[in-house]
Amino acid sequence: MATDDVGAADTSKDERAVKPGRADKGVQVTLEQPVMDMLTEYKARTEMSHPNILFDALEFSYDELPSLIKDRATRLEPDRKKLFERPSSPAKHEDVATETFVVRMTQANKDVIEDMWKQLEAPSRTAMLAAAYKHYLTAMTKTDDPERKRSK
Numbered sequence: 001m002a003t004d005d006v007g008a009a010d011t012s013k014d015e016r017a018v019k020p021g022r023a024d025k026g027v028q029v030t031l032e033q034p035v036m037d038m039l040t041e042y043k044a045r046t047e048m049s050h051p052n053i054l055f056d057a058l059e060f061s062y063d064e065l066p067s068l069i070k071d072r073a074t075r076l077e078p079d080r081k082k083l084f085e086r087p088s089s090p091a092k093h094e095d096v097a098t099e100t101f102v103v104r105m106t107q108a109n110k111d112v113i114e115d116m117w118k119q120l121e122a123p124s125r126t127a128m129l130a131a132a133y134k135h136y137l138t139a140m141t142k143t144d145d146p147e148r149k150r151s152k
Contacts, residue, residue, distance in 0.1 A: 025110045026102040029129050033097040038137040050103045057136035068131040069122045
């Protein structure tokens with residue numbers, strides 16, 4: 001084997017390690033148990049992957065995310081004039097169990113999500129993702145045809 005061949009093998013190994021399209025980044029997601037239950041059922045029914053469900057949820061909810069996030073996070077009336085710069089307020093919490101999992105994706109997709117939550121001025125990435133999942137999964141559950149279910 002020529003020395004050039006050895007170098008070529010080493011280079012391809014290095015390229016695999018830093019391949020930009022590889023789903024090697026994780027985004028942590030925390031959902032309230034009722035939303036997690038909807039996600040589990042939806043994933044089983046559609047056989048979609050976690051990343052594709054997340055991307056669908058964000059794309060489906062994108063135009064409504066600012067109001068969904070505000071509804072979830074704000075403690076003040078939305079029309080109240082804000083005179084002071086305040087730290088972001090934490091999301092309203094109810095005594096509901098939560099579940100956390102990691103969604104694997106490419107760095108490019110993770111960057112889109114990072115930019116999105118900052119652009120939308122969400123209190124956190126988790127708050128944005130939870131709002132998108134809840135909105136999307138609720139809509140997908142409501143769009144199921146009850147007549148179709150009865151006829152099975």
